[in-house]
Amino acid sequence: MTGRIVINLLQVIVVMAFSPLVKGVLSRLEAMVQSKRGPCIFQPYRDIWKLLHKEEVVSEQTSWIFRITPYVVFITPIFVTLLIPVLTNYPLFFAFMGDMLGGGFILALGGFFATIAAIDTGNPYGPMGASRTRMVGFLAEPVFMIVFFTVSLVAGSTIPYIVQEAWITPLSNFFEPSHVLVMLAFFMLIIAEAGRLPVDNPSGHFELAMIDESKLLEYSGRGAALMKWGGAMKFFVLLCIFLNVLVSPWGLAAGTGLPEVFMAIPLVLVKIFVFILFMVIIESSLAKLRLFRIPEFLGAAFITSIAAMIMYIF
Amino acid sequence: MGLLFILIIPLAAAALSLVSADRRFAPAITIAGALAVLVLALKTAFTVIKAGEIIAIADWVSCNSLSALILLLVAFVSLTAAVFSWGYIEVHTGPDNVKKIQRYYIRFNLFVFSMLAVVLFSQVALVWVAVELTTLMSVFLVSFDNTRQALEAAWKYVVLTCMGAAFALLGILLLYWAMKGAGGKTFTWEELTAVSQGINPKILKTAFIFILIGFGTKVGLVPMHTWLPDAHSQAPSPVCALLSGVETTTILYVILRLLPILNVSPSIHASEWFLVSGLVSVGAAAFLLIQVKDYKRLFAFSTVEHMGIIMVAVGLGGSAAHLGATYQILSHAITKSLCFFAAGTTLLIVGTREISSVRGLIRTSPIAGGAFLIGGLAIAGAPPFAVFLSEFAILRAGIAGGHYIAITLLGIFILMAFAAVMFHVNRMVFGKPPEDMVKVALPKTAIISLTMALVPVIVLGLYIPDSLYKLLRLAAASLGR
């Protein structure tokens, strides 16, 4: 019992500790693919450390929402971490609290707060970014739903641990068309959710071209650090769901022993890095879309997920 | 062996058309080929009447009574069309454009070949290929004028009929599936009929609907008919005669060959499908005929109407109605080709397709005007021409079979179409010709071909030779009950 609690907490620590690294590797790889040198992979750590030691400036015009939002954005991925398989392929102590749908809603809560906080500031760029995020969000929502429904239909459950079990027993289930299509749809979703493919350049500094980043413009000091960190963790959590539940449910610890669990950490990280490399190559080789093309991109994801559903039902 | 020669001759004529650079060579060889095909077709028909089905290559090439009828029609119309083409195409392209004349005759022969192949192949998958070839080989004949309108017509033609062909392909593959399920071995019409008792009606019905939609597009059944008036009016007139007179019938033949297989299981409601789609076509065509502005389109819509009548006749069921259907196939093919020859001659004289700018045709040119009048009367169904008799036979069979509603509708539509056709023809043929009408000398071949086409239209209205009647009876019998 205590073992399970410990592993569960270890999961949280892993997510907190390695998510900035994933961000760092991602931007480094991106720079390398575009034949630039790029920042050091530990740069996000330094950014967060620096921001944590700076004074925070909060506009007088803002309400309490603006102040609590960094904490909400920071906490929600941690909650989700408690529910999903990050290191182990069996449910841990807190996993009973919610299924994948619940996890999705908790993540959405963070997004919701970030949006209203951006509107709260009165800075013109904030609401613009927020409304764009919402546009992507409300188009992505149905895809999320269909993906989850398909997944839960196949496994007969919405608990991620049961789902990952169902995909690989027997192994030929892995090549089930609905599974491949669900993976594809979810991949497109991650790209869109993480603000990677459609229009956004997350590393850019031009406010008009931003989607997600412009919501952070008004934050400084500790608030900015928490927002950045929370965003990195959200990305990490999404990758964990995608990789550990849907794509490659291998390399996770099967036993309860601590050494085995520790062994899973590098394996999971390797999986994530390989996936990131893959994603960066795809992202860099495709042209950025214009803003009003996002519906088409997500429409394609929606079609893919529907096709997965149809192929499973009939 | 005769059947194989029928298939080989047009191909050989197409190849030979390339040989000589003389502008008379290609048309001459085409006419010779068509004549040879007609002789062989007559011989085939007589053999079929006497001895029943001919099998040239087992499971691949054969000819039953219905195929023999269509074969005869294709051969006859292609002969008259080839004769008509000689002068028409020369006037049309200018006598020096030998390359273009050659290209025309190559395509003409290939087109005739594809139609003959549809009728003679007994392997159903190959029949589909042949049907598709009838489209592909006639596309450039439709776009022969290379005007904007002709290209438009050709594009609509090829897109819609190829879409139809894809639907039909799926239908035919489903048919194969159904046949295999019933224990059939080879995919021929005979085998299909033989195992029809065991065929799963659900699959058969789906296959039938796909084929009806697919090939119905080519036949010109409403609402898939939209390409037909365009293509059948823009092509050169001898090609129109082939397209309207026999190509539609040839494709309809494929649907008709399914009838005995469909009739085995009553749950398919095949006759209702035939009846309804036929009535819709006749009705829509009757209304469209009233408001045409172009006399070639007038005859094209009349093709839609006649295809509908044949479908209704088949749907009525019973040997009398089936006999009416085969008779209608015959009378429509010979009459419609005459109509388009008359329209082609008129076009040569007046140089326009508009009905409103043609007046007093019979005074400008008694030959064209006379042919146009006779063609119009005959196709509209006036006595004593063949179409009148066949339509009358169908109506009578329908009343005898107790299909009062369908027959009432059909009668009204036929009368409407009759009034519409006669109204337009009347305006064109009679009245005072425009002052500035230039006299154009008609090519001799056009007159010969008009006479050739005129003979059966007049004769078959008054008297049907015994052997032909037997062939019609046999063809009707092959449609089943």
Place this chain on the structure above:
Amino acid sequence: MTVSSLTQLNALTGGLFLLSTFGIIAMRQILGCLKMFVLQSIFLAISALLLGYLHQSIHLFAVAAITLLVKPTLIPYLLQRTVGNEVTARREISQLINIPTSLLVAVGLTIVSYFVATPLLSAAGGTTAGVNLPIGIACLLLGAYTVTVRREALPQIIGILTMENGAFFAGISIAPDLPLIAELSAAFDVLVIALVMGILTRKIHERMGSTTVSDLKTLKEV
């Protein structure tokens, strides 16, 4: 390999085949459409190979070979030769209904095709046709839809070729032992379609200066 995993792989190919058909509807540029068509044809060939191995049928291997020869290679080449630069022109295809709506319609058509196919499958009691038949019908309908909404010549040609692909995709499962001559002539037929329509497109381009065939609407009553 076992039967079940082969069936599974075939189902996967079917799914990808369906996706590439959606791709033809979703693509904005002609070249993209053509690439999707090539991809689709390759999936068709793969499915034929898998089913051929499953049924131990030489016919299907031949079908796969013919498909690979004709569709992904010869047809793009022919279109390139006949239509010329229109194929590679990097411009958007104009169409009647926008792409997101088209995709929704496409989903609707797919569901319809499953409803058409399911009773047939239960009537015949087949197993391997279970994937190919509905997807083939869906592809047929989606191809017809492409022809209807796209306003230019080349996408319409691709739409028609897609329809044929759909029919063949259903065909390899329900009619695996069709005579080889029929298969060969059907493949030849598809080639002639591409050739004839390509030449016609060029003629239209020469005459009109564009390939937007939906502008061709002079022929009508009144």
